[in-house]
Amino acid sequence: MNKYTIKVFLIFLVTVLFSFSANNEGKDYTGFSDANAAVQKKWEAGYDSLLQAPDIDNMVKILSAHPHHLGSVGDKNNVEFILQKYREWGFDARIDTFYALFPTPKTRLLEAVSPIKYKAALQEPSLKEDHTSSQTSEQLPTYNCYSADGDVTADLIYANQGLPQDYEELDKMGISVKGKIVIVRYGGSWRGIKPRLAQEHGALGCIIYSDPKDDGFYQGDTYPKGSFKSEYGVQRGSVEDITLYPGDPLTPGYGDTKNAKRLDRKDAKNLLKIPVLPIGWHDAKPLLEALAGPVVPDNWKGALPITYHIGAGPLKVHLKLEFNWNIVPVYDVIAVLKGSEDPDEWVLRGNHQDAWVNGANDPISGQAAMLEEAKAMGELAKRGIRPKRTIMYCSWDGEEEGLLGSTEWAETNAVELQKKAVAYINSDDNGRGFFYAGSSQTLQTLINEVAGDVTDPETGISILERRRASDITNASSATEQKELLSQPYIKSEPLGSGSDFSSFLQHLGIASMNLGFGGEDPDGGYHSIYDSYDMYERFKDPHSTYGVALAKTAGRMTMRLANADILPFNFKDMYTSVNDYVKELQKKMDEMRTSTEVTNELLNNNYYIYSQDPTKTYIPPVPKDSVPFIDFSPLQNAMIGFEGAAEVYNRVIASNHNTAPSSVEQLNMLLYQSEQKLLLPEGLPKRPWYKHAIYAPGYYTGYGVKTLPGIREAIEGRRWQEAQQQIAEAAKAINSYTEQINSAMSLLVLHK
Ligand SMILES: [Zn+2]
Numbered sequence: 001m002n003k004y005t006i007k008v009f010l011i012f013l014v015t016v017l018f019s020f021s022a023n024n025e026g027k028d029y030t031g032f033s034d035a036n037a038a039v040q041k042k043w044e045a046g047y048d049s050l051l052q053a054p055d056i057d058n059m060v061k062i063l064s065a066h067p068h069h070l071g072s073v074g075d076k077n078n079v080e081f082i083l084q085k086y087r088e089w090g091f092d093a094r095i096d097t098f099y100a101l102f103p104t105p106k107t108r109l110l111e112a113v114s115p116i117k118y119k120a121a122l123q124e125p126s127l128k129e130d131h132t133s134s135q136t137s138e139q140l141p142t143y144n145c146y147s148a149d150g151d152v153t154a155d156l157i158y159a160n161q162g163l164p165q166d167y168e169e170l171d172k173m174g175i176s177v178k179g180k181i182v183i184v185r186y187g188g189s190w191r192g193i194k195p196r197l198a199q200e201h202g203a204l205g206c207i208i209y210s211d212p213k214d215d216g217f218y219q220g221d222t223y224p225k226g227s228f229k230s231e232y233g234v235q236r237g238s239v240e241d242i243t244l245y246p247g248d249p250l251t252p253g254y255g256d257t258k259n260a261k262r263l264d265r266k267d268a269k270n271l272l273k274i275p276v277l278p279i280g281w282h283d284a285k286p287l288l289e290a291l292a293g294p295v296v297p298d299n300w301k302g303a304l305p306i307t308y309h310i311g312a313g314p315l316k317v318h319l320k321l322e323f324n325w326n327i328v329p330v331y332d333v334i335a336v337l338k339g340s341e342d343p344d345e346w347v348l349r350g351n352h353q354d355a356w357v358n359g360a361n362d363p364i365s366g367q368a369a370m371l372e373e374a375k376a377m378g379e380l381a382k383r384g385i386r387p388k389r390t391i392m393y394c395s396w397d398g399e400e401e402g403l404l405g406s407t408e409w410a411e412t413n414a415v416e417l418q419k420k421a422v423a424y425i426n427s428d429d430n431g432r433g434f435f436y437a438g439s440s441q442t443l444q445t446l447i448n449e450v451a452g453d454v455t456d457p458e459t460g461i462s463i464l465e466r467r468r469a470s471d472i473t474n475a476s477s478a479t480e481q482k483e484l485l486s487q488p489y490i491k492s493e494p495l496g497s498g499s500d501f502s503s504f505l506q507h508l509g510i511a512s513m514n515l516g517f518g519g520e521d522p523d524g525g526y527h528s529i530y531d532s533y534d535m536y537e538r539f540k541d542p543h544s545t546y547g548v549a550l551a552k553t554a555g556r557m558t559m560r561l562a563n564a565d566i567l568p569f570n571f572k573d574m575y576t577s578v579n580d581y582v583k584e585l586q587k588k589m590d591e592m593r594t595s596t597e598v599t600n601e602l603l604n605n606n607y608y609i610y611s612q613d614p615t616k617t618y619i620p621p622v623p624k625d626s627v628p629f630i631d632f633s634p635l636q637n638a639m640i641g642f643e644g645a646a647e648v649y650n651r652v653i654a655s656n657h658n659t660a661p662s663s664v665e666q667l668n669m670l671l672y673q674s675e676q677k678l679l680l681p682e683g684l685p686k687r688p689w690y691k692h693a694i695y696a697p698g699y700y701t702g703y704g705v706k707t708l709p710g711i712r713e714a715i716e717g718r719r720w721q722e723a724q725q726q727i728a729e730a731a732k733a734i735n736s737y738t739e740q741i742n743s744a745m746s747l748l749v750l751h752k
Helices: 003-019 034-050 053-063 073-088 164-172 193-200 281-289 360-382 404-412 414-420 441-453 463-473 478-486 502-507 533-540 542-563 571-604 633-655 664-672 674-678 709-716 720-751
Strands: 092-114 150-158 181-185 205-209 276-279 311-337 342-352 389-396 421-427 433-439 512-519 695-697 705-707
Touching: 034 360, 034 542, 053 073, 053 360, 053 533, 053 542, 073 092, 073 311, 073 360, 073 389, 092 276, 092 281, 092 404, 150 205, 181 193, 181 281, 193 205, 193 276, 205 281, 205 311, 276 281, 311 360, 311 404, 342 360, 342 404, 342 414, 342 542, 342 664, 360 389, 360 421, 360 533, 360 542, 389 404, 389 542, 404 414, 404 502, 414 421, 421 502, 421 542, 421 664, 433 441, 433 463, 433 542, 441 463, 441 512, 441 542, 441 571, 463 478, 502 695, 512 542, 533 542, 571 633, 571 705, 571 709, 633 720, 664 674, 664 720, 674 720, 705 709, 709 720
Parallel strands: 150 181, 181 205, 205 276, 342 389, 342 421, 421 512
Antiparallel strands: 092 311, 150 311, 311 389, 433 512, 695 705
């Protein structure tokens, strides 16, 4: 036994002795003594009674009344309005201002030059059924933010969704996009991956269109009859490469305050070098129709009434884009409700308020719910019911361009946040349907406890049970259904990117969660002028009943974190998830080994050639180096220590249910700073901004998460040495995390 094992063993003995006295009452309020759980319960009932659906609805209407993108008059007006509201409700509120690079279009031209002529409209028409759609002079035109300037004319080529597997398919057909303009459809991954891959493959420009198969008439009635995308609807959106780093491209890793040193635009690694433009299918159809060359594979076909060809050509298109590369103010509204006992422990709650256009759904549905929470929390404080810890509401700006407001704020306040921030609770767009949660898995127990206490407005059961019902009925096999039936909780999903939690979790190591409802609110309005109050009221969340559900849910998370005696982090949940990820990676290695062997054998026997139509061009895959065995033991050993500490900690906590530890402040600080121990000092290979050893957005998936990202992406990229190094790094982080859990535990045990 080494020193560490002896310690765990001793603690284990102590635990066994005391665990018989474990009290299960108040078990739905982990971290609360029985007396405080009773107080908390009353507080939450009082809180619920203050939440009003008509107020949320009205707030959605007010904040989406005009376009309010970053740097606009509408944005500034909303910011001032929100500031005033927070102050009215009794908060100490302020605006923290940053200055970020924000390009807006000066020239947008897309035309077919030969053999046909066509000039793309690039315009979303206003509709009489949608009142704000006619605010043309205030709207940002349709574009992809952080596209490069460019003026290119070339053959057009269709590359499906523009993802790695699509380029592999093109390779097999012997087709290259080099020197061409690529047209791809939305879907399959975060949009920014598409132009980056086009650029990596030598394309001169990229066009991203919305195919009706994904969110248009193929799915259901289009707007304004239904809510799916019409032929003119366009998805705006940022193409800043957030997989390298989010925030202002010119200030990686530090705040873009007024006098901050800024990179030259050409040196910003997360900016594209080629022009990219989004279009609706009305503009895409004539272009796709004019392509020749091979017919596309089946899974590349959209729902347009045409035969989809790859090209390249004979159609030549001309794409010209020019932008005003301005620096604009980014206004974060920060509202503070000071804690009565531990003012230097901060529970952060955030949602962005900026939109691409009117943004009734994205993000105002979430912002309005959060403001309703703040209103109720302020009212309770006026009645003398204040949180123990400080609660901070953050209405972020510039989220749409690349999480600008939250990233710059987090980078600027990094030192203080790592000292004081207990957790970060995020939401974004919200709609009718099922509860969903992503988080650091240490918060999974809290999420389940809260979800069990909130009632679903449509069915009357808890949002937890409704979500479980959906997971179980939609599971892929009876075996999986049986397994889900036997577990009375929901798993909180690991977080990638795509909203404001990213900096807190992945850069600073602050345990974070992302909450919302959806699934019954088909979304064809996303990032278009039709994401309006009219669409929200008819299709997204009529009467804001799910706005109330979100306020109840996120409000409870905030309050329980603000009032718990001992913070309700569950390290065993974290262990269980990470252990699954480790096993997944080992399995992945085995699968890659087999697939490499098979591929090479098929190549040796010419089976790839014989299986094809000999009259067509076909290039078989290249042989691959065999997959070695790499050593997972440092990680496996770290996991053994982690499991022991996590289990013992839970038992000690249960046995100490109604007693205070020797220093509760010191204990809580160890708990909420524990996630920081999972940060890699050097960050991930080639993207050091991302420091979390367990969660990162995938380099080739964007918003989609990669767990144990350093190891996983090295394996996927067949960089075996790097994978081995990353195993060592992750093991180190997990060992230091385990030590922190043990330090927290020793405070509890010593007291006993
Ligand atoms: Zn959003």
